[in-house]
Amino acid sequence: MDLTPRQKQILRAIVDIYVSTAEPVGSKAIAALPDVDFSSATIRNEMADLTQMGLLEQPHTSAGRIPSPAGYRLYIDELMQDYRLSLDETKSLHDALQLKSQEFDEMMSQVGKLVSKMTDLPAYAIASRQNQAVAKHFELLSAGSGSIILVLMLSGDEVKNKLIKLPVSVTDDDLRLLSAVLNTSMTDLTAGQISAELLEKVTRSAGAAAPLVPLVTEFTLECLRQQHGDFHLAGQMRLLNQPEFRDVSKAREVIESLDEDVLTNLPTVLPKDGPVQFLVGPENVAKELKDSSVVMMRFDIGDGMQGTVGVVGPTRMDYAKITAKLGYFAENLGKMFQKNAGAAAAPPALPDGMKSEK
Amino acid sequence: MDLTPRQKQILRAIVDIYVSTAEPVGSKAIAALPDVDFSSATIRNEMADLTQMGLLEQPHTSAGRIPSPAGYRLYIDELMQDYRLSLDETKSLHDALQLKSQEFDEMMSQVGKLVSKMTDLPAYAIASRQNQAVAKHFELLSAGSGSIILVLMLSGDEVKNKLIKLPVSVTDDDLRLLSAVLNTSMTDLTAGQISAELLEKVTRSAGAAAPLVPLVTEFTLECLRQQHGDFHLAGQMRLLNQPEFRDVSKAREVIESLDEDVLTNLPTVLPKDGPVQFLVGPENVAKELKDSSVVMMRFDIGDGMQGTVGVVGPTRMDYAKITAKLGYFAENLGKMFQKNAGAAAAPPALPDGMKSEK
């Protein structure tokens, strides 16, 4: 079912116009385009064919045509023309990209808000580890009054800490022993490699500090297993700007489905052949999103971390423009994170341990 | 302008009915109530008086009455009857209150979501320090490859950490010196008490580690100044369940105004005479909220921290029920936080080699 060049031209025109007007596109509107030199009647014939092929739909007999999901897909894969960001747009993207925070999660959250703002659609951002995390170093600090602080350094310059109230009283020597045991036995192992036997062995070697072991190891395992960083969702209500969601109940359905479960489980399904990827309408697994599209983008953060940013909107979205904008982010976000993370030489931008916890 | 008992009864009835139906209340509806034994004509007269006094409003001549903001205020202050939570409600509140996480911010976020879910309205949660924070202890750990980790223990059992890439190479001895200097000079001081002179003195005493000082102190000050924990907002879209926001543009206006700035600045205006407090319609400072009400509740977290949870909705909300539910949270959240914070002491780990549950 290959399309003739003219059919492609028409399909592309219909998507382009529909995306910007949100109104079904009629044959006349296309005939009026500058580079179209065939009549509206011809276009009507072609549109009938395209409808036949399932690439277009007709809301009702006397209305124009709108692209079907298959039409969008074809458009994205073959027809879409690169959108060149204007100078203004590039500038505003550039300016916005000056992330303020140096805290990692905070930065991801800002990225989500940013993308949402720049696309005027809901957006999400999430960081995930590319590799299994391992512990690099354990440190036990006494914090007075029967409690200690466990500082856990992970691969990829992550640092976690936890305040532990002591179940039994232990001496400084006990702590030193435990610390040594942990650092010899538990480092450089992934969560999967830490066996019950190993834990038992550690407990046996820990002497008087043995009661502490489960507290420490449980927290450690929790940290190692945590594959994803916090999930950040921003600008849900921007969906209301879209005419297809003028009906509140539809908007609610979609907005409510935008949670961590749905969105983190989406990406993995995809082939990986570019920084920007698309899920159009029914291609989405979640049925609440069957009339919506997701455009997502991955970028490299360094330190074995990978970021994912996505945008959710009606199937009728400006794929070309969004692709261009996400592409810009894809190129520059990595640098941004590196810069903030490695900037010890430049005073204001301090390096960063990951989370601070209480 | 004291009301007669009958007027009070009528006003209360109007609020109660309007809250549940969202329709203007007519004289007949009130006359039909079981404990009303005067006629609709009488009620009409009284309603005319109440309207005169500014406690009721009339959307148009031939419609029933709805409470004015002043009417709501009077209702809240004097007329509202305690709503007794049903057994089912209590149970579901109780069940929901089993916070999973032991991470502090995570818990606050859960509380926000919880309150939002239980009231079917947008909710926010935020923790703030009751007292100025001070540093209790500094610890510098070398993290290999030209970087160190600063572990900062604050008052109230807070612990923060930060990975610092070294701008110059320093020896272990240098670090020990710096650590000692910090622990003698910079502990037990609020952000305000840390003067430029003090910082200079510390730098001078730090020897070879001097270039590190600004990195450390800047982070420290940042931590000390931070008065509020993260701001958590949940369930914005629940606003769309309310009939007054069936019009998307109104909903957008309100939802968009629900940000940290607006909501953290709200509470401070209030008198403090109970755990649950109200801001009705125009009592809100922000003009976007002039047709909305905020109900908020503070609770004690311990460790010198205080939590605030609030709910945002149309002025027509079920103040009595929300008050009851927030009241329940107010009573029990404190305990909840204590329990989780001290969890290390209690359940999973028992002294004798008892294997902890997984």
Add this chain to the structure above:
DNA sequence: CTTAGCACTCCAATCTCCTGAGTGCTAATG
């Protein structure tokens, strides 16, 4: 003071009508 009764008001729901955009088909054209 209370209430029955009545005239009056006005929203909102329903219906009808009409317009205009858009289609599909046919027949003419190069």
Add this chain to the structure above:
DNA sequence: CATTAGCACTCAGGAGATTGGAGTGCTAAG
């Protein structure tokens, strides 16, 4: 034989017009 002009037909959506009913305010009687 692809293209196009022309035409009859369809249909969504907006503008009035109509109506029903809920609710009020006032008056006069109990």
